[in-house]
Amino acid sequence: MRRIPEEKIMSGCAISGILDRKGRRFSGEEIIKSIALMHDRSNGLGGGFAAYGIYPEYKEQYAIHMFYDDLQAKEEVEDFLERHFMISLAEEIPTRKVKAITNSPLIWRYFVLPDQHKLEQANLSEDDYVARCVFKINDQYRGAFVVSSGKNMGVFKGVGYPEDIGEFYQLEQYEAYLWTAHGRFPTNTPGWWGGAHPFTLLDWSIVHNGEISSYGANKRYIEMFGYKCTMMTDTEVITYLFDLLLRKHKLPLELVVKAVAAPLWSEIDRMGEKEKKIASGIRAVYGSTLLNGPFSIILGHKNGFVALNDRIKLRPLVCAEDGERLYVASEESAIREICPEPEKVWAPRGGEPVIGLLEGSSEEWL
């Protein structure tokens, strides 16, 4: 079941996301309905959901979702977790039997805080400490995979159509203020559970439709900053790029977008002097972060989401607004399925980010 591919995974996909900007939580039924409508955009080899706000009773702790191949892997990782964290709760993630879902791994979650002593020794921020532990498990522990590691959020994914995955994880029982979903259409490898989207690191989650032709350049760039790309997927590398630019380099979101979906030089030439300097400086320094090739992504975060297309819009992305709700999906029908008459529907231009923020949180993402 666990299979780390050795070559780059290509896939086409469906994506969908719903944010309640007031932070009101709602069950997973809507997002399942939305992604299910785009059934034909995936082929049953991967589906998944990210949900923010689902663990209010543990919201100060990191929620580590895990896949294990077998009990031995579980024992080994639990030993690692015990050595590096204080664990408040360890439990199996509840699932129900669904005919279409087979070969599921052992699926567990842990609510943890870094071991204070170890943290001080490591001389890292809490986030960096957790990120490092996540890399270590994914890289060095055979048969184990960290599905998500953020606070008050979690990812539920696997091999199957997304609507079946939703049912399998009983997502109607969870309430979140932000949901994103993904249905996958890989072209060359049998799906494996870890390879489904969303892909995450800390609070970041990414669902992604497309293929990044710049993958090789992006991967070799991000690896210089200590990230390890072990999944061979675009989504993984995109997640790390956002983590580097937003969290580590502390670039404002608007400039991060100018790096990963850089304005064309012909646009930059038309900008005012100051803007031009910034945009060309970004391209000169962060050229290797440019995501080239067709993509639409939703980057989820505890404060909201960013939906983004490649700069010449080679993949579909539609947004809608209705009251406090902000919707985004690969197809308009997937929005109208759950919100038949939104106040506003639009297709964002290539490279133009759609930013949905929780009320009260600033554009400063961290």
Add this chain to the structure above:
Amino acid sequence: MALSYKNPEFLIERDYDKCINCRVCERQCANEAHYYDEDLDKMMAIDKNCVNCHRCVTLCPTDALRIRKYPLEFKENYNWTGEMINNIYKQAETGGVLLTGMGNPTKKKIYWDHLLLNASQVTNPSIDPLREPMELKTFLGRKPERLEFDQEGNITNLPPQIELETPIMFSAMSFGSISLNACKSLARAASEMGIMYNTGEGGLHQELYQYGANTIVQVASGRFGVHQEYLDAGAAIEIKIGQGAKPGIGGHLPGEKVGEEVSRTRMIPKGTDALSPAPHHDIYSIEDLRQLIYALKEATDYEKPVSVKISAVHNVAAIASGIATAGADIIAIDGYRGGTGAAPTMIRDNVGIPIELALAAVDSRLREEGLRNQVSLVIGGSIRNSADIVKAIALGADAVYIGSAALIALGCHMCQKCYTGKCNWGIATQRPDLVKRLNPEIGTERLKNLIRGWSHEIKEMLGGMGINAIESLRGNRLMLRGIDLNEKELEILGIKHAGE
């Protein structure tokens, strides 16, 4: 010594049915391979003087001339080839060092030809450069690890960069080794195409100062023509440590090439040999290099990137890493096929390593050390076409230098006799009657056409890969596959074999 054992290299064949005794061939040949025999009323040839530069063939109005390899063969011998034997004859006659021009022509593996490029099919669309933007703009210079901004949101920590419209530059070729008309053609073409040319170690002729914004001024071991005004004139400064055609040795411009103009530009007496020492005599270590880098930065107020050019030698990766930490903003690496105006044959053909392997090794090392994003990497020696450029960038280069290719665009026919000063095409010569054969206006246009044509081809290849900006190709080795390469070669190149 009475009898020379040397045989002619080429045979001049003249079709007397076509020849009209116009004597163009005679006037065009600086090597004096043609003459008119009044008694016979016939044009005649001296085969041993012919270097096969095609000048006479191209200019013959009646197409009466053919040049062939001289049909005299030694008894077949894989070890003692005709070339080896003739070299010994030459040296036995003169006691000298074998000299040659242009790049290493020997039959060794050309790695570019063992690399194949990728293209998109179905899962992502290829992009049509005739319909969609396709961006080749490239910046060279030191990049900070992360950008910082002041309170108004302006960037505060971006060092000076040079901006190229396409990732191609003309390599260092000095005034002296090439003619002023060749220099003018390169300078004008660079400035009209938004790229750079490089002065080489020849100083900057007064007439070329106007192209300063597109000039990289070189500082080499002889320091010829280096002064404040020169440093200020260029967009960037390059310290030349080595050259692919002759790693580890200096340069020698013979006195007969040092005429009035060369003398003034190089700041040496007319008619004296210009000798560049093998090392810089103020650089005996990496920390000395650092001093020179910073001396040049101080001298130009930190307003220009400083490049360091080295030849590709065995431990090039470690050297490049040292250069990056010594403060260079650009590292230029010249491979063993790189051209030259003059080099000892034994050095040219036996010292140094292929640029493809050097580039891959340097890029990988700089990445391992987290330095790659901070310095720019430029390679040359030798780039023969646009596909070589695409492969170089995919292996990890930011841009390439082209020297031989640029000269071929100007009319060079690769006869490899640059060192004789008798270039019939007006390129590698200082003889006024030869220099004037190269019209700088036409030279400029030919160079611009080459850059334009190659840029179009690069865009087509990028589009095919589904990429619309050159930076997404840089270091993107997944776009490459090897063919006919062994495991070790694939490992060094950091690529997979075709079919994998």
